[in-house]
Amino acid sequence: MSTFVSTQGLEDLKNELENRKKVLRPEIAQKISSAKELGDLSENFEYHEAKDQQGQNESRVMELEDMLRNVVIVHSKTGDSTISLGCTFVAEKDGTKKNFQMVGSSEANPLEGKISNESPIGQAFLGSAVNETVKITTPGGEIKYKILEIK
Structure with a gap:
């Protein structure tokens, strides 16, 4: 694998x-x-x-x-129109902006904003574009992020 x-x-x-x-x-x-x-x-x-x-x-x-x-x-990708493995992006939740990087599972570290492409959150973000709202279902309820920028 x-x-x-x-x-x-x-x-x-x-x-x-x-x-x-x-x-x-x-x-x-x-x-x-x-x-x-x-x-x-x-x-x-x-x-x-x-x-x-x-x-x-x-x-x-x-x-x-x-x-x-x-x-x-996986090399950092710039200029992509959708979120993919290796890219960095900015998303907003409840008025708070946060930087994320989509990485493989061995590099994932949510505290540093590095999310795995295999995680439920990573799966929800993959393929999303700027201005899209991503809905993530968690045990605590639904979380919504708006994609502001893909770097």
Whole structure:
């Protein structure tokens, strides 16, 4: 399955992978080694905690490597008449303007305005044009955004 990312998103994934391999992996190995020296492993909390961290780290390393094998770089689009993957746009809700960027799921960060093309909100925005009103149904009710600008 393809992983859609921006150029910055690709760099972020590579940096995370490098950090996990070169920094976290040795730190966790050291924790395991230190915990083994404490003796009986059957009731050694430090050992089991470090092994859990190792499993989580290695799982994420494999996930990142898989994502990077299947990466598709999406370049920022300018001049589009409708919202598509890679574009930035401005929408207004209840008189408040907000900048959004349509990104792949691996880059999504709603707090930064980066919304996934696979999310319900992203799906609602995709294909919308300037001056259109987008209706999004949420558990708390319907939200309406007016598209002001596509950059």
